[in-house]
Amino acid sequence: MQIPFTKMHGLGNNYVYIDLFNYEIDEKLYSDLAIHMSDIYTGIGSDGMILIHPTTAADVGMRIFNKDGSEGKSCGNGLRCTAKYAYENGIVQNRKFHIQTKANIVEAEVSVDNNKVDQVTIDMGEPILARNEIPMMGNNDSKVVNEPFVVAGETQYVTAVSMGNPHAVFFVNDIAEAPLETLGPTIEKDMRFPESINVEFIEVVSSTEINFRVWERGSGITQACGTGACAAVVAATLNEKVTKSHPIVVHLAGGDLNIEWKEDNHVWMTGPAEVIASGLFYYKGK
Numbered sequence: 144m145q146i147p148f149t150k151m152h153g154l155g156n157n158y159v160y161i162d163l164f165n166y167e168i169d170e171k172l173y174s175d176l177a178i179h180m181s182d183i184y185t186g187i188g189s190d191g192m193i194l195i196h197p198t199t200a201a202d203v204g205m206r207i208f209n210k211d212g213s214e215g216k217s218c219g220n221g222l223r224c225t226a227k228y229a230y231e232n233g234i235v236q237n238r239k240f241h242i243q244t245k246a247n248i249v250e251a252e253v254s255v256d257n258n259k260v261d262q263v264t265i266d267m268g269e270p271i272l273a274r275n276e277i278p279m280m281g282n283n284d285s286k287v288v289n290e291p292f293v294v295a296g297e298t299q300y301v302t303a304v305s306m307g308n309p310h311a312v313f314f315v316n317d318i319a320e321a322p323l324e325t326l327g328p329t330i331e332k333d334m335r336f337p338e339s340i341n342v343e344f345i346e347v348v349s350s351t352e353i354n355f356r357v358w359e360r361g362s363g364i365t366q367a368c369g370t371g372a373c374a375a376v377v378a379a380t381l382n383e384k385v386t387k388s389h390p391i392v393v394h395l396a397g398g399d400l401n402i403e404w405k406e407d408n409h410v411w412m413t414g415p416a417e418v419i420a421s422g423l424f425y426y427k428g429k
């Protein structure tokens with residue numbers, strides 16, 4: 144099978160995109176295809192695969208599969224790239240439109256220069272804070288804010304936020320010392336998170352700026368995570384470390400995102416989206 148693809152990235156968080164408006168794939172193959180395409184040695188090499196598909200619920204639909212073939216419910220960098228693809232390929236004609244993910248329907252607005260989309264703003268919707276909806280095990284459905292969390296014999300402090308997908312946020316004094324490789328995979332699979340979790344370490348630089356590193360569920364260390372950056376700003380606000388309802392600059396390994404948790408409880412994300420390559424993937428099937 145020869146599958147047409149476009150590889151795109153948002154701040155280095157790169158996925159192989161397949162346009163299901165123009166090509167059909169048996170749904171049973173999605174997970175296996177994501178694993179094969181993502182392989183850096185025998186595939187294209189990516190953090191996962193994103194399907195851009197028709198839907199009656201919005202202007203365009205998006206499904207995200209991590210490198211290990213697991214499906215995530217949302218993807219901030221993927222939403223910006225999907226918006227760019229949809230606009231530049233005539234799937235949508237307006238600069239403002241709606242994208243459906245497995246988590247929710249969001250509004251995207253593209254800014255265009257010379258018919259090319261450079262920046263994309265997404266209304267990511269409301270964060271979910273109730274423990275049982277993250278989901279995180281425990282006895283009540285209250286918020287998980289700076290809660291002691293023993294891991295590898297040491298006490299860390301976790302703030303848990305779902306942006307449609309789950310995030311565990313930890314504050315560190317120096318981002319360069321964040322225990323990404325060691326605690327990242329351990330916390331991802333910790334039994335207290337029944338659906339596994341994305342793990343973020345953040346260093347507060349000032350009341351409007353944070354440094355950020357991520358260990359993503361299903362993909363490991365990536366250069367950026369859009370939903371993670373939103374969760375980090377929500378976590379920093381809940382812990383009174385950044386200015387409430389104010390744009391916050393999040394410095395990720397791949398560059399900066401602008402995130403604002405507004406008065407109306409919606410989280411807004413603005414950042415770039417870029418095309419890397421397009422071509423045909425030779426898939427042998429399962």
Ligand SMILES: N[C@@H](CCC[C@H](N)C(=O)O)C(=O)O
Nearest residue numbers: 215218219220308368369370
């Ligand atoms: N990189 C993404 C999130 C991708 C999905 C995540 N790994 C999950 O399983 O929830 C982003 O930019 O938000």
